[in-house]
Amino acid sequence: MTRPLALRVSDLTFHYPDGRMALESISFEITEGESVAIIGPNGAGKSTLLLHLNGVLPGRRRYAHSHDFPVPEHQHTDEPRVWVYETPVVEANYPEVRRMVGLLFQDPDDQLFCPTVLEDVAFGPRNLGYSTEEAVRIAREALAAVGLEGYEDRLPQHLSFGERKRVCLAGVLACDPKIVALDEPTSNLDPRARRQFIELIRSLERTTLIATHDLELVLELCERVLVLDHGRLFADGPAEELLGDERLMEKHGLEVPLSLRYGRRVPE
Protein backbone atom coordinates (compact mmCIF):
# COMPACT_ATOMS: atom_id res chain seq x y z
CA MET A 1 0.00 0.00 0.00
CA THR A 2 1.41 3.40 -0.92
CA ARG A 3 1.91 5.72 1.98
CA PRO A 4 0.17 9.11 1.84
CA LEU A 5 2.04 12.30 1.09
CA ALA A 6 2.85 14.00 4.41
CA LEU A 7 4.42 17.16 3.05
CA ARG A 8 4.56 18.86 -0.31
CA VAL A 9 6.57 22.02 -0.97
CA SER A 10 6.23 23.50 -4.42
CA ASP A 11 8.22 26.44 -5.79
CA LEU A 12 8.61 28.07 -2.36
CA THR A 13 10.39 31.43 -2.46
CA PHE A 14 10.96 33.79 0.47
CA HIS A 15 13.10 36.85 1.03
CA TYR A 16 13.84 38.99 4.07
CA PRO A 17 12.88 42.69 4.31
CA ASP A 18 16.31 43.84 3.11
CA GLY A 19 15.79 41.85 -0.08
CA ARG A 20 18.13 38.99 0.86
CA MET A 21 16.80 35.75 -0.61
CA ALA A 22 16.28 33.11 2.06
CA LEU A 23 14.56 30.47 -0.11
CA GLU A 24 14.42 30.26 -3.86
CA SER A 25 12.08 27.96 -5.77
CA ILE A 26 12.25 25.08 -3.30
CA SER A 27 10.25 21.98 -4.23
CA PHE A 28 10.17 18.51 -2.64
CA GLU A 29 7.78 15.93 -1.27
CA ILE A 30 7.93 13.76 1.83
CA THR A 31 5.80 10.66 2.33
CA GLU A 32 4.37 9.59 5.67
CA GLY A 33 6.88 7.91 7.98
CA GLU A 34 9.96 9.17 6.14
CA SER A 35 12.87 10.59 8.08
CA VAL A 36 14.53 13.34 6.08
CA ALA A 37 17.50 15.59 6.89
CA ILE A 38 18.02 19.11 5.60
CA ILE A 39 21.73 19.90 5.54
CA GLY A 40 23.70 22.88 4.35
CA PRO A 41 26.08 25.59 5.56
CA ASN A 42 25.12 28.39 7.97
CA GLY A 43 22.64 30.77 6.37
CA ALA A 44 21.51 28.17 3.83
CA GLY A 45 17.85 28.71 4.78
CA LYS A 46 17.26 25.50 6.74
CA SER A 47 15.53 27.14 9.73
CA THR A 48 13.56 29.47 7.45
CA LEU A 49 12.29 26.48 5.51
CA LEU A 50 11.13 24.76 8.72
CA LEU A 51 9.27 27.90 9.81
CA HIS A 52 7.27 27.73 6.56
CA LEU A 53 5.99 24.25 7.27
CA ASN A 54 3.41 25.41 9.78
CA GLY A 55 2.91 28.91 8.51
CA VAL A 56 4.94 30.78 11.12
CA LEU A 57 6.75 32.94 8.56
CA PRO A 58 4.64 33.75 5.51
CA GLY A 59 1.55 34.79 7.44
CA ARG A 60 3.41 37.51 9.26
CA ARG A 61 5.87 38.63 6.61
CA ARG A 62 4.77 39.68 3.22
CA TYR A 63 7.70 41.95 2.65
CA ALA A 64 7.94 44.49 -0.11
CA HIS A 65 11.22 44.65 -1.95
CA SER A 66 14.03 46.92 -0.90
CA HIS A 67 17.17 47.43 -2.92
CA ASP A 68 19.89 46.34 -0.52
CA PHE A 69 20.35 43.03 -2.36
CA PRO A 70 19.73 41.98 -5.96
CA VAL A 71 16.57 39.89 -5.95
CA PRO A 72 16.04 37.24 -8.64
CA GLU A 73 12.94 37.36 -10.77
CA HIS A 74 9.95 36.06 -8.83
CA GLN A 75 6.34 36.87 -8.14
CA HIS A 76 4.64 37.57 -4.82
CA THR A 77 1.54 35.48 -4.48
CA ASP A 78 -0.93 34.39 -1.84
CA GLU A 79 -1.14 30.99 -3.52
CA PRO A 80 -0.15 28.18 -1.13
CA ARG A 81 3.35 26.80 -1.57
CA VAL A 82 3.30 24.18 1.20
CA TRP A 83 0.78 21.40 1.78
CA VAL A 84 0.59 19.22 4.89
CA TYR A 85 -1.40 16.04 4.21
CA GLU A 86 -2.90 17.88 1.23
CA THR A 87 -4.01 20.75 3.50
CA PRO A 88 -2.61 23.98 2.06
CA VAL A 89 -0.64 26.08 4.54
CA VAL A 90 -2.71 29.26 4.35
CA GLU A 91 -4.03 31.48 7.12
CA ALA A 92 -7.43 29.82 7.26
CA ASN A 93 -5.79 26.44 7.91
CA TYR A 94 -3.13 27.50 10.43
CA PRO A 95 -4.79 25.88 13.48
CA GLU A 96 -5.12 22.55 11.64
CA VAL A 97 -1.63 22.73 10.14
CA ARG A 98 -0.02 23.62 13.48
CA ARG A 99 -1.74 20.65 15.04
CA MET A 100 -0.14 18.41 12.40
CA VAL A 101 3.38 19.90 12.35
CA GLY A 102 5.38 20.15 15.56
CA LEU A 103 8.39 22.45 15.45
CA LEU A 104 11.40 22.16 17.74
CA PHE A 105 13.38 25.41 17.82
CA GLN A 106 17.15 25.56 17.89
CA ASP A 107 17.44 27.61 21.09
CA PRO A 108 15.39 26.09 23.92
CA ASP A 109 15.15 29.50 25.60
CA ASP A 110 13.02 30.63 22.66
CA GLN A 111 10.61 27.77 23.10
CA LEU A 112 10.45 27.54 26.90
CA PHE A 113 8.66 30.72 27.81
CA CYS A 114 6.29 29.64 30.60
CA PRO A 115 7.13 29.97 34.31
CA THR A 116 7.28 26.21 34.96
CA VAL A 117 8.13 23.10 32.94
CA LEU A 118 4.64 21.62 33.23
CA GLU A 119 2.93 24.84 32.19
CA ASP A 120 5.17 25.03 29.16
CA VAL A 121 4.51 21.47 28.04
CA ALA A 122 0.77 21.96 28.66
CA PHE A 123 0.79 25.20 26.62
CA GLY A 124 0.21 23.43 23.28
CA PRO A 125 -2.59 21.10 24.44
CA ARG A 126 -4.40 24.03 26.10
CA ASN A 127 -4.24 25.92 22.81
CA LEU A 128 -5.65 22.86 21.08
CA GLY A 129 -8.74 23.16 23.27
CA TYR A 130 -8.07 20.58 26.00
CA SER A 131 -9.26 21.41 29.51
CA THR A 132 -6.53 22.36 31.98
CA GLU A 133 -6.83 18.98 33.76
CA GLU A 134 -6.57 17.07 30.49
CA ALA A 135 -3.68 19.26 29.27
CA VAL A 136 -1.82 18.61 32.55
CA ARG A 137 -2.33 14.85 32.13
CA ILE A 138 -1.01 14.98 28.54
CA ALA A 139 1.93 17.14 29.62
CA ARG A 140 2.88 14.65 32.37
CA GLU A 141 2.81 11.82 29.81
CA ALA A 142 4.95 13.82 27.39
CA LEU A 143 7.47 14.58 30.14
CA ALA A 144 7.59 10.89 31.03
CA ALA A 145 8.18 10.07 27.34
CA VAL A 146 11.34 12.21 27.33
CA GLY A 147 12.48 10.87 30.71
CA LEU A 148 11.73 13.98 32.76
CA GLU A 149 9.21 12.78 35.33
CA GLY A 150 9.49 14.83 38.49
CA TYR A 151 10.48 17.98 36.62
CA GLU A 152 6.95 19.39 36.50
CA ASP A 153 7.41 22.30 38.90
CA ARG A 154 10.98 23.12 37.89
CA LEU A 155 11.75 26.57 36.50
CA PRO A 156 13.13 26.41 32.93
CA GLN A 157 16.03 28.73 33.81
CA HIS A 158 17.21 26.20 36.39
CA LEU A 159 17.55 23.33 33.92
CA SER A 160 20.66 22.29 32.03
CA PHE A 161 20.77 22.87 28.27
CA GLY A 162 20.10 19.19 27.52
CA GLU A 163 17.14 19.09 29.91
CA ARG A 164 15.70 22.23 28.35
CA LYS A 165 15.98 20.63 24.91
CA ARG A 166 14.11 17.57 26.16
CA VAL A 167 11.38 19.72 27.74
CA CYS A 168 11.00 21.47 24.38
CA LEU A 169 10.60 18.09 22.67
CA ALA A 170 8.00 17.13 25.29
CA GLY A 171 6.16 20.37 24.46
CA VAL A 172 6.11 19.36 20.80
CA LEU A 173 5.05 15.76 21.50
CA ALA A 174 2.26 16.94 23.81
CA CYS A 175 0.52 18.35 20.73
CA ASP A 176 0.71 14.86 19.12
CA PRO A 177 1.84 16.13 15.70
CA LYS A 178 1.96 13.86 12.64
CA ILE A 179 5.15 15.56 11.43
CA VAL A 180 8.01 16.60 13.69
CA ALA A 181 10.40 19.25 12.36
CA LEU A 182 13.58 19.60 14.40
CA ASP A 183 15.96 22.55 14.05
CA GLU A 184 19.52 21.62 15.07
CA PRO A 185 18.34 19.13 17.70
CA THR A 186 21.83 18.14 18.89
CA SER A 187 23.64 21.49 18.75
CA ASN A 188 25.43 22.45 22.00
CA LEU A 189 24.71 19.10 23.62
CA ASP A 190 27.43 17.09 25.34
CA PRO A 191 27.94 13.52 24.05
CA ARG A 192 25.69 11.88 26.63
CA ALA A 193 22.85 14.38 26.16
CA ARG A 194 23.31 14.11 22.37
CA ARG A 195 23.02 10.31 22.53
CA GLN A 196 19.88 10.59 24.71
CA PHE A 197 18.35 13.01 22.26
CA ILE A 198 19.17 10.86 19.23
CA GLU A 199 17.50 7.86 20.89
CA LEU A 200 14.47 10.02 21.66
CA ILE A 201 14.18 11.10 18.03
CA ARG A 202 14.58 7.49 16.90
CA SER A 203 11.68 6.49 19.16
CA LEU A 204 9.29 9.08 17.74
CA GLU A 205 7.86 6.87 14.95
CA ARG A 206 6.52 9.82 12.99
CA THR A 207 7.42 11.66 9.83
CA THR A 208 10.57 13.54 10.82
CA LEU A 209 12.36 16.45 9.23
CA ILE A 210 15.71 17.37 10.76
CA ALA A 211 17.69 20.51 9.90
CA THR A 212 21.20 19.88 11.18
CA HIS A 213 24.96 20.13 10.82
CA ASP A 214 25.37 16.86 12.71
CA LEU A 215 25.99 14.56 9.75
CA GLU A 216 26.63 11.51 11.92
CA LEU A 217 23.13 11.97 13.31
CA VAL A 218 21.83 12.14 9.74
CA LEU A 219 23.49 8.81 8.94
CA GLU A 220 21.92 7.25 12.01
CA LEU A 221 18.39 8.55 11.68
CA CYS A 222 17.62 9.65 8.14
CA GLU A 223 17.25 7.65 4.97
CA ARG A 224 17.04 10.75 2.78
CA VAL A 225 18.87 14.09 2.60
CA LEU A 226 18.10 17.48 1.09
CA VAL A 227 21.14 19.71 0.48
CA LEU A 228 20.30 23.38 0.79
CA ASP A 229 22.71 26.25 0.06
CA HIS A 230 22.03 29.97 -0.39
CA GLY A 231 18.31 29.23 -0.22
CA ARG A 232 18.37 26.76 -3.11
CA LEU A 233 17.90 23.01 -3.14
CA PHE A 234 20.97 21.43 -4.73
CA ALA A 235 20.47 17.74 -4.06
CA ASP A 236 17.79 15.34 -2.87
CA GLY A 237 18.63 11.69 -2.44
CA PRO A 238 19.65 8.76 -0.23
CA ALA A 239 21.61 9.84 2.84
CA GLU A 240 24.66 7.59 2.45
CA GLU A 241 25.00 8.38 -1.24
CA LEU A 242 24.89 12.16 -0.85
CA LEU A 243 26.92 12.34 2.36
CA GLY A 244 29.59 10.15 0.75
CA ASP A 245 29.89 12.46 -2.27
CA GLU A 246 33.00 14.43 -1.35
CA ARG A 247 32.68 16.98 -4.16
CA LEU A 248 29.06 17.74 -3.31
CA MET A 249 29.85 18.07 0.38
CA GLU A 250 32.83 20.38 -0.12
CA LYS A 251 31.00 22.51 -2.66
CA HIS A 252 28.31 23.29 -0.09
CA GLY A 253 30.48 23.90 2.96
CA LEU A 254 30.07 20.40 4.39
CA GLU A 255 32.33 17.41 4.80
CA VAL A 256 31.99 13.67 4.46
CA PRO A 257 31.22 12.22 7.92
CA LEU A 258 34.21 10.45 9.45
CA SER A 259 32.29 7.22 9.86
CA LEU A 260 31.69 7.13 6.10
CA ARG A 261 35.16 8.33 5.16
CA TYR A 262 36.91 5.68 7.22
CA GLY A 263 34.17 3.06 7.07
CA ARG A 264 33.85 2.94 10.83
CA ARG A 265 30.09 2.89 11.20
CA VAL A 266 29.08 1.00 14.27
CA PRO A 267 26.55 -1.70 13.33
CA GLU A 268 23.18 -1.30 15.08
Add this chain to the structure above:
Amino acid sequence: MVHRQDARWRVCLALIGLIAVSAGTFQRWWLLAGVALVVAVLWWYSQLSLLQFLKRWLVVLPAILGFALLFLLSSGFQAGWLKAVELAVRITLAVAVVFVLTATTPVPALLHALGRLGLPSLLLATAAFMHRYGSVFVDELQRMRRARECRSFHPNLFAELRDMGWFLAVLVVRAFERSERVYAAMIARGWQPENGWPEPIAPRMVTAAGRKPGGENTPSTHD
Protein backbone atom coordinates in the same frame (compact mmCIF):
# COMPACT_ATOMS: atom_id res chain seq x y z
CA MET B 1 3.98 28.79 58.46
CA VAL B 2 3.75 31.56 55.87
CA HIS B 3 4.79 29.16 53.09
CA ARG B 4 1.72 26.99 53.72
CA GLN B 5 -0.88 29.75 53.34
CA ASP B 6 -2.76 30.28 50.08
CA ALA B 7 -0.71 32.68 47.95
CA ARG B 8 -3.78 34.88 47.45
CA TRP B 9 -3.88 35.63 51.17
CA ARG B 10 -0.23 36.55 51.08
CA VAL B 11 -0.73 38.87 48.10
CA CYS B 12 -3.73 40.57 49.80
CA LEU B 13 -1.85 40.92 53.07
CA ALA B 14 1.15 42.41 51.25
CA LEU B 15 -1.14 44.84 49.42
CA ILE B 16 -2.70 45.98 52.72
CA GLY B 17 0.82 46.37 54.14
CA LEU B 18 1.91 48.53 51.19
CA ILE B 19 -1.19 50.73 51.48
CA ALA B 20 -0.55 51.15 55.21
CA VAL B 21 3.09 52.05 54.56
CA SER B 22 2.15 54.61 51.91
CA ALA B 23 -0.44 56.15 54.25
CA GLY B 24 1.84 56.07 57.28
CA THR B 25 3.82 59.04 58.58
CA PHE B 26 5.59 59.82 61.86
CA GLN B 27 2.31 61.45 62.98
CA ARG B 28 0.47 58.20 62.14
CA TRP B 29 3.30 56.13 63.58
CA TRP B 30 0.97 53.34 64.63
CA LEU B 31 0.43 52.42 60.95
CA LEU B 32 4.16 52.01 60.38
CA ALA B 33 4.61 50.25 63.70
CA GLY B 34 1.77 47.83 62.88
CA VAL B 35 3.32 46.91 59.53
CA ALA B 36 6.75 46.56 61.12
CA LEU B 37 5.33 44.26 63.78
CA VAL B 38 3.54 41.99 61.27
CA VAL B 39 6.63 41.88 59.03
CA ALA B 40 8.83 41.03 62.01
CA VAL B 41 6.55 38.21 63.14
CA LEU B 42 6.29 36.70 59.64
CA TRP B 43 10.04 37.14 59.18
CA TRP B 44 10.75 35.29 62.40
CA TYR B 45 8.32 32.46 61.56
CA SER B 46 9.68 32.09 58.02
CA GLN B 47 13.32 32.34 59.10
CA LEU B 48 14.24 34.66 56.25
CA SER B 49 17.77 35.80 55.47
CA LEU B 50 18.78 39.31 56.52
CA LEU B 51 21.54 39.31 53.90
CA GLN B 52 19.06 38.66 51.08
CA PHE B 53 16.93 41.53 52.38
CA LEU B 54 19.91 43.89 52.52
CA LYS B 55 20.77 43.04 48.90
CA ARG B 56 17.30 44.15 47.83
CA TRP B 57 17.40 47.17 50.12
CA LEU B 58 20.67 48.29 48.50
CA VAL B 59 18.83 48.52 45.16
CA VAL B 60 16.55 51.24 46.57
CA LEU B 61 19.30 52.98 48.55
CA PRO B 62 20.19 55.42 45.73
CA ALA B 63 16.53 56.51 45.59
CA ILE B 64 16.47 57.03 49.38
CA LEU B 65 19.66 59.09 49.27
CA GLY B 66 18.42 61.12 46.30
CA PHE B 67 15.15 62.02 48.02
CA ALA B 68 16.98 62.75 51.28
CA LEU B 69 19.22 65.24 49.47
CA LEU B 70 16.18 66.80 47.82
CA PHE B 71 14.42 67.24 51.19
CA LEU B 72 17.54 68.73 52.80
CA LEU B 73 17.95 71.24 49.97
CA SER B 74 14.28 72.19 49.73
CA SER B 75 13.16 72.20 53.39
CA GLY B 76 16.37 73.04 55.23
CA PHE B 77 18.30 70.78 57.58
CA GLN B 78 15.90 70.95 60.55
CA ALA B 79 12.73 69.84 58.72
CA GLY B 80 14.51 68.09 55.87
CA TRP B 81 16.31 65.39 57.81
CA LEU B 82 13.08 64.35 59.59
CA LYS B 83 11.32 63.98 56.23
CA ALA B 84 14.31 62.05 54.89
CA VAL B 85 14.31 59.63 57.82
CA GLU B 86 10.55 59.18 57.52
CA LEU B 87 10.86 58.37 53.82
CA ALA B 88 13.74 55.97 54.47
CA VAL B 89 11.64 54.12 57.06
CA ARG B 90 8.65 53.91 54.74
CA ILE B 91 10.69 52.67 51.76
CA THR B 92 12.52 50.15 53.93
CA LEU B 93 9.21 48.83 55.27
CA ALA B 94 7.78 48.60 51.75
CA VAL B 95 10.83 46.65 50.60
CA ALA B 96 10.47 44.39 53.65
CA VAL B 97 6.80 43.69 52.85
CA VAL B 98 7.62 42.77 49.24
CA PHE B 99 10.62 40.74 50.41
CA VAL B 100 8.52 38.67 52.83
CA LEU B 101 5.98 38.04 50.05
CA THR B 102 8.51 37.05 47.36
CA ALA B 103 10.73 35.06 49.69
CA THR B 104 7.83 32.91 50.86
CA THR B 105 6.03 32.54 47.51
CA PRO B 106 7.50 30.90 44.40
CA VAL B 107 6.97 33.08 41.35
CA PRO B 108 4.66 30.59 39.55
CA ALA B 109 2.40 30.50 42.64
CA LEU B 110 2.53 34.30 42.84
CA LEU B 111 1.50 34.59 39.19
CA HIS B 112 -1.32 32.13 39.74
CA ALA B 113 -2.52 34.09 42.78
CA LEU B 114 -2.39 37.38 40.86
CA GLY B 115 -4.34 35.78 38.02
CA ARG B 116 -7.00 34.50 40.42
CA LEU B 117 -7.20 37.97 41.98
CA GLY B 118 -8.09 39.39 38.58
CA LEU B 119 -4.83 40.87 37.27
CA PRO B 120 -5.35 41.45 33.51
CA SER B 121 -3.80 38.70 31.38
CA LEU B 122 -1.54 41.17 29.54
CA LEU B 123 0.08 42.28 32.82
CA LEU B 124 0.28 38.66 33.93
CA ALA B 125 2.05 37.70 30.68
CA THR B 126 4.44 40.65 31.06
CA ALA B 127 5.31 39.58 34.62
CA ALA B 128 5.76 35.95 33.53
CA PHE B 129 8.05 36.92 30.65
CA MET B 130 10.07 39.29 32.85
CA HIS B 131 10.64 36.50 35.34
CA ARG B 132 11.48 33.95 32.65
CA TYR B 133 13.83 36.09 30.57
CA GLY B 134 15.38 38.35 33.22
CA SER B 135 17.98 35.71 34.06
CA VAL B 136 18.59 34.99 30.35
CA PHE B 137 19.51 38.63 29.74
CA VAL B 138 21.62 38.83 32.90
CA ASP B 139 23.52 35.77 31.63
CA GLU B 140 24.04 37.43 28.26
CA LEU B 141 25.29 40.60 29.96
CA GLN B 142 27.74 38.61 32.06
CA ARG B 143 29.02 36.77 28.98
CA MET B 144 29.63 40.08 27.20
CA ARG B 145 31.49 41.48 30.22
CA ARG B 146 33.59 38.35 30.45
CA ALA B 147 34.42 38.52 26.75
CA ARG B 148 35.45 42.14 27.21
CA GLU B 149 37.72 41.29 30.13
CA CYS B 150 39.30 38.44 28.15
CA ARG B 151 40.50 41.02 25.65
CA SER B 152 42.67 42.88 28.16
CA PHE B 153 40.07 45.45 29.14
CA HIS B 154 41.31 47.88 31.82
CA PRO B 155 38.33 49.10 33.80
CA ASN B 156 37.83 52.77 34.57
CA LEU B 157 34.64 54.67 35.27
CA PHE B 158 34.33 56.25 31.84
CA ALA B 159 34.96 53.00 29.94
CA GLU B 160 32.61 51.14 32.28
CA LEU B 161 29.79 53.62 31.65
CA ARG B 162 30.42 53.70 27.88
CA ASP B 163 30.51 49.90 27.63
CA MET B 164 27.41 49.54 29.78
CA GLY B 165 25.61 51.75 27.26
CA TRP B 166 26.81 49.52 24.42
CA PHE B 167 25.86 46.36 26.27
CA LEU B 168 22.38 47.67 27.00
CA ALA B 169 21.93 48.67 23.35
CA VAL B 170 23.01 45.19 22.23
CA LEU B 171 20.69 43.59 24.79
CA VAL B 172 17.73 45.65 23.56
CA VAL B 173 18.37 44.50 19.97
CA ARG B 174 18.81 40.89 21.09
CA ALA B 175 15.67 41.10 23.23
CA PHE B 176 13.73 42.32 20.21
CA GLU B 177 15.05 39.47 18.06
CA ARG B 178 14.32 36.94 20.79
CA SER B 179 10.80 38.27 21.20
CA GLU B 180 10.19 37.49 17.52
CA ARG B 181 11.47 33.95 17.96
CA VAL B 182 9.44 33.42 21.14
CA TYR B 183 6.34 34.69 19.35
CA ALA B 184 7.06 32.24 16.50
CA ALA B 185 7.41 29.43 19.05
CA MET B 186 4.09 30.42 20.63
CA ILE B 187 2.10 30.41 17.42
CA ALA B 188 3.85 27.21 16.28
CA ARG B 189 2.14 25.50 19.22
CA GLY B 190 -1.28 26.74 18.26
CA TRP B 191 -1.47 29.97 20.30
CA GLN B 192 -3.55 32.74 18.81
CA PRO B 193 -3.16 36.35 19.96
CA GLU B 194 -6.92 36.77 20.42
CA ASN B 195 -6.86 33.97 23.03
CA GLY B 196 -4.77 36.07 25.42
CA TRP B 197 -2.27 34.62 27.86
CA PRO B 198 -3.53 31.36 29.40
CA GLU B 199 -4.40 31.50 33.08
CA PRO B 200 -1.52 30.07 35.13
CA ILE B 201 -2.06 26.46 36.21
CA ALA B 202 -2.70 25.99 39.94
CA PRO B 203 0.49 25.11 41.85
CA ARG B 204 -1.10 21.92 43.26
CA MET B 205 -1.52 20.64 39.67
CA VAL B 206 1.99 21.65 38.63
CA THR B 207 3.67 19.99 41.59
CA ALA B 208 5.54 16.83 40.71
CA ALA B 209 4.23 13.63 42.28
CA GLY B 210 5.67 13.11 45.75
CA ARG B 211 6.86 16.70 46.18
CA LYS B 212 5.42 19.42 48.34
CA PRO B 213 3.77 22.42 46.66
CA GLY B 214 6.08 25.40 46.52
CA GLY B 215 9.09 23.20 47.15
CA GLU B 216 12.61 24.14 46.27
CA ASN B 217 13.41 24.71 42.62
CA THR B 218 16.99 23.66 42.86
CA PRO B 219 19.23 24.20 39.85
CA SER B 220 20.09 21.02 38.03
CA THR B 221 23.68 19.94 38.31
CA HIS B 222 23.80 17.00 35.97
CA ASP B 223 23.59 16.62 32.17
